[in-house]
Amino acid sequence: MKAPSGAPWRDKPSWSRKLWAALRRAARSGWQANATSCLYDCYVDNALGHYPQAEFVPIATNAPPATDVRLIAYYLPQYHPIPENDEWWGKGFTDWRNVARAFPVFDGHYQPRLPGELGYYDLRIPEIMRRQVDIARLYGISAFCFHFYWFGGRRLLEGPLDHYLETADLDLPFCLCWANETWSRRWSGREQDVLLVQRHSGEDDIAVIRGLDKYFRDPRYLRIGGKPVLTIYRAGLFVDLKATIARWRREMERLGYPGIYLIATSAFDFAGHEDFGFDALSEFPPHGVRTPDIESSLSVSHIRVGGRIRSYADVMTAEKAKLTGSGVIHPGVMPSWDNSARRPTSAQIYHGSTPGLYGEWLTHAMRRARANPAGERLVFINAWNEWGEGAYLEPDLRYGYAYLEASAAAIRDYAASSAGAA
Structure with missing residues (x-):
C-alpha cells in the first residue's frame, strides 16, 4: 500500500x-x-x-574562526519554476514537489525531510538568498558552488545565479560547477526519455568560457592564485578532454585572465585528472563510495523494487581509511544522502547519518586538505540544499541547525589542532 x-x-x-x-x-x-x-x-x-525533536539544535550566535582550509558547499538553484520544467513535469514544478511526496520504506527511515527556518522557499524571493548567505557565513561556509546549466548556449535555472551576480551585497564568495550532462527522466525511472541533450564541441568549448566571463569578473568569484575556479561535473563526457582544456586556457588568456583553475569531480569514477590537464580533482560523494548493502538487515516495504541501502557510519569509516591519490585532491563530504524524493521505490539510501558522524568525517577531510599547497586547501560539501537527494546543510525540523553546527565544530577543531601543530 x-x-x-x-x-x-x-x-x-x-x-x-x-x-x-x-x-x-x-x-x-x-x-x-x-x-x-x-x-x-x-x-x-x-x-x-x-517540534522541536530531541535532536534539534537552535541557531548559533558566534561564527567559527577563519582557517587555511575553506569549506565550499554545492548549491542547487532548482527551487523556482521555469518553462521547461512546467512542460516536462507540470505547471509550477520545483524540486519541493518531489521532497514533499517522500515517504519511509523501512522502520527508522528518515523521510520525508521537512525544511526548518527557510521553509519550502522560492528563489524568486530575494530575501531567501540573503538569509542563506547569512546562515552560511555564521557557520563558517566559505563559498557556494552553484550548479551551472549550459546546453550549447541555452541556459536553464539561471535566475538565482544571475540574481546573486546582480546583488553585490550578497557577500559570500561563489564559484560554478558546470553540470554538463544530458537531462532525462531519471527521476521517473525512464532514463531513455531524453529531455535536453548535452553536445560538446570545440565551438562550444569557447562559447561556454565566454558565457562564464561575466561571473569570473565578479570580485566575489572564488580564485586560486588569481585564477577563477571552475568545476566540471562529468569530465569524461568530452570528446577530446585534453583539447578542450587547452582551448579553455588559451581563451582565458585572451580574455585577460592569468589563467583558470580547473577542477574535475570524481563523479562516475573519473580519475587521472593531471593527465588531462586539470589542476585538481574534487571528491563527490556518494560517487566512489564502496560499502556493503545493508538492505537485507532491514524490514523493508514490498513496494521497494531497486536501489541500495548503505550505512552512513560504514561510509564515514571507509572514507577515513582510504588512501589518497596523487596530485591535488580536494576532499568531499556529504551530510547525508537519500534520493527517495526522486526515486520513491528505488532510492539510493545512506542510512543512519547523524551530525556527529558527519562532523567526524568533515574534521578528517579538513586535515586531509592541509596536505594540499597553501591556497588550494578546499573541502567540497555535497550539498547546501540538495533536498531531493537528502543532502543538505540547511536547517530542517528534526535537527534544526545541527549539521551546520557540526560544520562549525569541525572548523574549530581543525583551527585548534593547526595552532597546536604550528
Missing part, C-alpha cells in the same frame, strides 16, 4: 515503528481497510506532532 502522495510525515522516533507495526498487524489479519485507517491515523498523528 502506498502512502498518500505528498503527506507531510513527521519524523519522530516512534511514528515509523507505529506505522509498520500497524501495517504488519493489518496484513496478518487481512484487514486491508484497517491498513488504510492506520495510515490515516499516522497522518493525523504527524499533523498534530510537536
Whole structure:
C-alpha cells in the first residue's frame, strides 16, 4: 500500500515503528481497510506532532574562526519554476514537489525531510538568498558552488545565479560547477526519455568560457592564485578532454585572465585528472563510495523494487581509511544522502547519518586538505540544499541547525589542532 502522495510525515522516533507495526498487524489479519485507517491515523498523528525533536539544535550566535582550509558547499538553484520544467513535469514544478511526496520504506527511515527556518522557499524571493548567505557565513561556509546549466548556449535555472551576480551585497564568495550532462527522466525511472541533450564541441568549448566571463569578473568569484575556479561535473563526457582544456586556457588568456583553475569531480569514477590537464580533482560523494548493502538487515516495504541501502557510519569509516591519490585532491563530504524524493521505490539510501558522524568525517577531510599547497586547501560539501537527494546543510525540523553546527565544530577543531601543530 502506498502512502498518500505528498503527506507531510513527521519524523519522530516512534511514528515509523507505529506505522509498520500497524501495517504488519493489518496484513496478518487481512484487514486491508484497517491498513488504510492506520495510515490515516499516522497522518493525523504527524499533523498534530510537536517540534522541536530531541535532536534539534537552535541557531548559533558566534561564527567559527577563519582557517587555511575553506569549506565550499554545492548549491542547487532548482527551487523556482521555469518553462521547461512546467512542460516536462507540470505547471509550477520545483524540486519541493518531489521532497514533499517522500515517504519511509523501512522502520527508522528518515523521510520525508521537512525544511526548518527557510521553509519550502522560492528563489524568486530575494530575501531567501540573503538569509542563506547569512546562515552560511555564521557557520563558517566559505563559498557556494552553484550548479551551472549550459546546453550549447541555452541556459536553464539561471535566475538565482544571475540574481546573486546582480546583488553585490550578497557577500559570500561563489564559484560554478558546470553540470554538463544530458537531462532525462531519471527521476521517473525512464532514463531513455531524453529531455535536453548535452553536445560538446570545440565551438562550444569557447562559447561556454565566454558565457562564464561575466561571473569570473565578479570580485566575489572564488580564485586560486588569481585564477577563477571552475568545476566540471562529468569530465569524461568530452570528446577530446585534453583539447578542450587547452582551448579553455588559451581563451582565458585572451580574455585577460592569468589563467583558470580547473577542477574535475570524481563523479562516475573519473580519475587521472593531471593527465588531462586539470589542476585538481574534487571528491563527490556518494560517487566512489564502496560499502556493503545493508538492505537485507532491514524490514523493508514490498513496494521497494531497486536501489541500495548503505550505512552512513560504514561510509564515514571507509572514507577515513582510504588512501589518497596523487596530485591535488580536494576532499568531499556529504551530510547525508537519500534520493527517495526522486526515486520513491528505488532510492539510493545512506542510512543512519547523524551530525556527529558527519562532523567526524568533515574534521578528517579538513586535515586531509592541509596536505594540499597553501591556497588550494578546499573541502567540497555535497550539498547546501540538495533536498531531493537528502543532502543538505540547511536547517530542517528534526535537527534544526545541527549539521551546520557540526560544520562549525569541525572548523574549530581543525583551527585548534593547526595552532597546536604550528
